[in-house]
Amino acid sequence: MRFLKFLTAFGFAAFLAGCITAEKPTLSLxxxxxxxxxxxxxxxxxDARVHVSPIEDQEAARGATREQIAEVEKSHIRAVVSSDFMxxxxxxxxxxxxxxxxxxxxYFNVPGAVAAVLGGSTSSGLIAGVDLVDVxxxxxxxxxxxxxxxxxxxxxxxxxxxxxQAASAKDPVDTKVHEMAQKFAAEYAxxxxxxx
Numbered sequence: 001m002r003f004l005k006f007l008t009a010f011g012f013a014a015f016l017a018g019c020i021t022a023e024k025p026t027l028s029l030x031x032x033x034x035x036x037x038x039x040x041x042x043x044x045x046x047d048a049r050v051h052v053s054p055i056e057d058q059e060a061a062r063g064a065t066r067e068q069i070a071e072v073e074k075s076h077i078r079a080v081v082s083s084d085f086m087x088x089x090x091x092x093x094x095x096x097x098x099x100x101x102x103x104x105x106x107y108f109n110v111p112g113a114v115a116a117v118l119g120g121s122t123s124s125g126l127i128a129g130v131d132l133v134d135v136x137x138x139x140x141x142x143x144x145x146x147x148x149x150x151x152x153x154x155x156x157x158x159x160x161x162x163x164x165q166a167a168s169a170k171d172p173v174d175t176k177v178h179e180m181a182q183k184f185a186a187e188y189a190x191x192x193x194x195x196x
Contacts, residue, residue: 025142029195032142034095038135040085042078042103045146050074052110052177077108080174081181088185092193098135103128106146110176126151126180130188142192149191151184 025032044050052073059069085101093099107127129146133139 025192027141029193032093032192034097035093035099035132035141036095036097037086037090037093037101037132038098039100040082040089040103041100042081042085042105044074045104045106048106048108050077050105050108052076052108054110054176077105077177077181080177081105081184084178084181085185085188088182089189089192092189093132099132099141100135102131102133104130104146108180110180124176124180126184128184132192144188144191149184149188151180151187 050070050073055073055076056069059072064072081103085103089101105126105128107125109126110124127146127150129149130142130144131140132142134141
């Protein structure tokens with residue numbers, strides 16, 4: 001069991017990746033650090049590609065239609081991304097000028113266990129943009145358009161991928177969705193509060 005815990009921890013640490021290609025924020029570092037995150041709203045681009053295999057499988061087994069499955073996936077993602085963004089970014093943006101985050105998701109993918117066993121793609125990915133909007137004026141203060149922030153979690157394929165997935169948590173759906181949301185939020189928090 002210790003070996004599985006070590007393998008899981010090593011696997012997660014070794015395969016996290018992320019990238020922000022948005023231009024440096026126009027607000028000074030001091031102005032950005034004076035922001036206070038008060039809300040995080042999540043929406044999807046009209047052409048968003050959303051795929052959370054375990055949710056799709058679970059809802060299909062209940063007899064849900066494609067539209068119903070898509071809404072369940074989006075609802076779950078909205079709740080998790082909003083909550084995790086507030087926790088991670090809110091802890092860094094705790095100044096005095098209230099802002100709300102408008103997170104626009106373009107792509108969200110969490111493959112299922114079958115992909116891990118068959119050796120297909122087992123990377124989870126999230127591509128989105130974030131606007132920080134002044135709560136009082138409605139003015140966008142910091143913008144990273146959809147597609148400018150990416151976050152991925154890679155896992156080995158085959159049996160090793162399945163073992164790591166099984167050892168990671170009791171509820172792999174929530175674990176993977178939270179993992180993506182937290183990685184995304186950490187990438188954004190680092191970008192918006194750094195001088196680079």
